[in-house]
Amino acid sequence: GGGAGVVVLALGGRVLTGPEALGEIADLDRTIAAADLVVTGCDEFDVDVWGGPVVAHVVARANAAGRPVVVIARTNRTSLAGQREHGIEAVHAVGDGDITDGCLSFARSWFW
Numbered sequence: 001g002g003g004a005g006v007v008v009l010a011l012g013g014r015v016l017t018g019p020e021a022l023g024e025i026a027d028l029d030r031t032i033a034a035a036d037l038v039v040t041g042c043d044e045f046d047v048d049v050w051g052g053p054v055v056a057h058v059v060a061r062a063n064a065a066g067r068p069v070v071v072i073a074r075t076n077r078t079s080l081a082g083q084r085e086h087g088i089e090a091v092h093a094v095g096d097g098d099i100t101d102g103c104l105s106f107a108r109s110w111f112w
Contacts, residue, residue, distance in 0.1 A: 019057035028061055037110070038062040038069045041099070045073035045091050047082060063087040070110070072103055 005015045016024070023029070032038055040058040042051040050056060051071055062069045068089040076093040083091055094102020 017053065019054045023057060023061065029065070032062050032065045032067055035067055038067045039072060040069065041072040043073065044075045045071055046077035050086050059087045072106060
């Protein structure tokens with residue numbers, strides 16, 4: 001916005017996206033390193049946004065660590081080939097019901 005990033009960099013700061021900053025605060029890389037499977041979520045998963053910037057950041061960090069990623073979403077409008085191209089092992093659509101119930105259903109069905 002108007003060169004603010006350049007000023008921050010010139011003063012020795014760093015410019016991060018929201019997901020990058022939150023990932024650092026939450027120590028995302030350490031958590032991923034300790035995981036066998038990374039699960040992230042979004043409302044809609046489709047070929048236009050692939051879950052959005054948070055999902056993209058989590059997937060990138062998990063892929064860098066060699067961890068499989070599953071996305072939990074209310075809707076899934078992607079193909080398995082597209083998911084794999086984006087570094088995602090599977091997408092579990094839970095519909096309009098309670099997302100917690102959908103997550104439990106997924107957890108009971110997943111074997112790695």
